Amino acid sequence: MSQPSTGIDCAHCPAACCRLEVWCLTETGVPEAFMRADPRGGTVMARLDDGWCIALDRQTLLCRIYEQRPLVCRELRVGSPECLAEHREFTESIPWHHNSSRFPRPRTPCCG
Numbered sequence: 001m002s003q004p005s006t007g008i009d010c011a012h013c014p015a016a017c018c019r020l021e022v023w024c025l026t027e028t029g030v031p032e033a034f035m036r037a038d039p040r041g042g043t044v045m046a047r048l049d050d051g052w053c054i055a056l057d058r059q060t061l062l063c064r065i066y067e068q069r070p071l072v073c074r075e076l077r078v079g080s081p082e083c084l085a086e087h088r089e090f091t092e093s094i095p096w097h098h099n100s101s102r103f104p105r106p107r108t109p110c111c112g
């Protein structure tokens with residue numbers, strides 16, 4: 001998925017939005033092992049020490065539970081304020097990602 005007006009393209013993004021906090025607000029079939037209780041109440045997707053969601057395949061940068069992903073993930077759109085903010089912050093803070101051999105991603109991006 002791409003957003004020509006912004007130049008942002010999921011296929012060339014290091015799944016930046018999969019580092020955001022993701023609340024599991026509805027039942028979509030996310031495996032229990034991928035969720036954790038949040039101290040403020042409710043349930044969120046667990047993240048590993050590298051900052052990415054536990055469900056992200058680290059090699060392909062694709063969502064391993066795409067069909068069961070939380071509503072929040074389904075609703076986030078490329079080019080949205082959340083996308084642009086996270087993309088900018090992440091790619092600027094870790095510039096080596098621009099040259100990583102992991103990009104471009106050849107298949108369907110993680111987001112909807």
Ligand code: SF4
Nearest residue numbers: 010013016017078083
């Ligand atoms: S929606 Fe997510 S993967 Fe796509 S460009 Fe934005 S931050 Fe990157």
Ligand code: SF4
Nearest residue numbers: 018053055056063073
């Ligand atoms: S799209 Fe998948 S990998 Fe990305 S935050 Fe959502 S559940 Fe995690």
